[in-house]
Amino acid sequence: DAKTTQPNSMESNEEEPVHLPCNHSTISGTDYIHWYRQLPSQGPEYVIHGLTSNVNNRMASLAIAEDRKSSTLILHRATLRDAAVYYCIPSYDKVIFGPGTSLSVIP
């Protein structure tokens, strides 16, 4: 399983973009890069995933480095509801959660 490095915590002002980084230098060629988030007192929820190309959906964008050793989750306009722990998970089969990045959004 690929090891990941994420900042313990980040802050963002409301309505500003947020870039959440993740390093996964030991990722294998078949691993997808998944992002989940966990809002307070809730179970995790899927955000986005990708393999090689950048991906967009209604929640976020995922930018994947050309060598796939790092990725960035982009929230285009942070809202208070985006305050959560964000998990970066490179994986083909198992989804293994690390400590993630705790994002605070300041009104």
Place this chain on the structure above:
Amino acid sequence: EAGVAQSPRYKIIEKRQSVAFWCNPISGHATLYWYQQILGQGPKLLIQFQNNGVVDDSQLPKDRFSAERLKGVDSTLKIQPAKLEDSAVYLCASSAGATSYNEQFFGPGTRLTVL
């Protein structure tokens, strides 16, 4: 579409007692997971079912934890006897398939406090 249902939402027991948690996955989802989340940590996989068979239970403390998935639908997770370190949130998740490509849908969790 109904989400993953779990009950109870909260449970307080004394050490050495037994406890059981119930999970009803999203209809049609073949894969079911139980996770343990200790405060301040990410969820840890305890057991993964594919239909009613166990795919991975390598991190399940089998001397005290057991789980079953009858008829490949609902699942129960039991702890007997409970220890103080079992205090955690127990999360159930389901997905349409067994690989990480398949999005996992999580229930709200059961918060267990062992006194």
